[in-house]
Amino acid sequence: MGGDITDARVHVPFPKTLYTSIHKAQVDDKVKFVHASIDQIIKLFDGNLDAVTWNRLKLEHFLIILDRQSRELQKCVSSASKYEKRLNRYFRKLKKNILKQRKYDAHSWELIRKEVLRHLQRLDLIMAATKTSVNPTGLVEKPETTLELLFLEGDSQSSQSGRKATRSPAQDFCDGCNWIQHGFRRVSGESLSLLSEMGGDITDARVHVPFPKTLYTSIHKAQVDDKVKFLHEFIDQIIKLFDGNLDAVTWNRLKLTHFRAALHRQSGELQKCVSSASKYEKRLNRYFRKLKKNVLKQKKYDAHSWELIRREVLRHLKMLDLISAAMKAPVN
Numbered sequence: 001m002g003g004d005i006t007d008a009r010v011h012v013p014f015p016k017t018l019y020t021s022i023h024k025a026q027v028d029d030k031v032k033f034v035h036a037s038i039d040q041i042i043k044l045f046d047g048n049l050d051a052v053t054w055n056r057l058k059l060e061h062f063l064i065i066l067d068r069q070s071r072e073l074q075k076c077v078s079s080a081s082k083y084e085k086r087l088n089r090y091f092r093k094l095k096k097n098i099l100k101q102r103k104y105d106a107h108s109w110e111l112i113r114k115e116v117l118r119h120l121q122r123l124d125l126i127m128a129a130t131k132t133s134v135n136p137t138g139l140v141e142k143p144e145t146t147l148e149l150l151f152l153e154g155d156s157q158s159s160q161s162g163r164k165a166t167r168s169p170a171q172d173f174c175d176g177c178n179w180i181q182h183g184f185r186r187v188s189g190e191s192l193s194l195l196s197e198m199g200g201d202i203t204d205a206r207v208h209v210p211f212p213k214t215l216y217t218s219i220h221k222a223q224v225d226d227k228v229k230f231l232h233e234f235i236d237q238i239i240k241l242f243d244g245n246l247d248a249v250t251w252n253r254l255k256l257t258h259f260r261a262a263l264h265r266q267s268g269e270l271q272k273c274v275s276s277a278s279k280y281e282k283r284l285n286r287y288f289r290k291l292k293k294n295v296l297k298q299k300k301y302d303a304h305s306w307e308l309i310r311r312e313v314l315r316h317l318k319m320l321d322l323i324s325a326a327m328k329a330p331v332n
Contacts, residue, residue: 001058005117006110012093014115018086019122027130032081034123035073040091041116042066046254047095048104057264063254064261068190180228180273180324184266188321191262195314198255202314203307209290211312215283216319224327229278231320232270237288238313239263244292245301 022033045063052059081087094115102108196202219230242260249256278284291312299305 001062002052002054002110002113005114006107008107008111008114010094010098010111010115012090012097012115014118015086015090018083018090019126022083022126023129028076029082030126030130031073031076032079033083033087034126035070035077036081036084036087037119037123038066038070038073040087041119042070044091044095044099044112044116047099049109051104051106052109053106054109057261060257060261061264064190064258064265067258071190180231180270180327183269184231184324185321187262187266188317188324191259191266192314192317192321194255194259194262195310195317198251198259199249199307199310202311203304205304205308205311207291207295207308207312209287209294209312211315212283212287215280215287216323219280219323220326225273226279227323227327228270228273229276230280231324232267232274233278233281233284234316234320235263235267235270237284238316239267241288241292241296241309241313244296246306248301248303249306250303251306 022030025033042063045066049059094112098108098111219227222230239260242263246256291309295308296305
């Protein structure tokens, strides 16, 4: 998400003895340690990032991956890690001696990026060495990328001994089909939760742009490939909507970042299954232009206009979730 990793020295000793201890620990202690470490990294990146010149989209993706890792690991954790105090001390020193001391400048964040990369690589090794399953879903043994070291992709049908798992026609409809039927709804659930939680109560105020009920009626009767195109186009329209002036909102910024990154994740995965534009594209464009013009622009992007948008987007995400849940047939 940035340039080359800096060679500059970080004046906070790397906790080698802590990692030595955890490699000898029981599986449940390893999981607790990894969970606590991920949570500490999340808190670290909740600071002032204004000075960084990193790729913002990749930064958002990085944060949502961390959040997802933490949520999945939480399911396996029933009590605090016995290493938590030592982790707290170490990360407080990182924050105090690097970020705060340098007033959160760009170089301080590059030093943090260097250290976090070292930690993620170590956590990857810990999980790779964890052979015993600690919950019904299991833990990923090998990440897709360095950052996705604990990411649960949801494919529980992986074969053993190098044999390919049997796939149903519905699972084989495109490269991203398994993700649409399983991953999409998981990330969709996260999007709904984040959108609901990042602000206060959802407003009861009416939005003076008619909800496209007839469009949803049409798509429910459509073929699977048209549904996939519709989902992709709709997610992209929501992404564009949230690319406006958000200065007036009082929402939780970290959850807003995670929400937007989740949308990009959905769009990227759906793009793998889309070979042409959706026949509903023009109608979607008209609807979202009206939302932007009659709500955001008319109210000059004030806080209330964004609350109206949040309400409408929440309704749409619920509808999209239902569409994906109803997908049974393969795409041609």
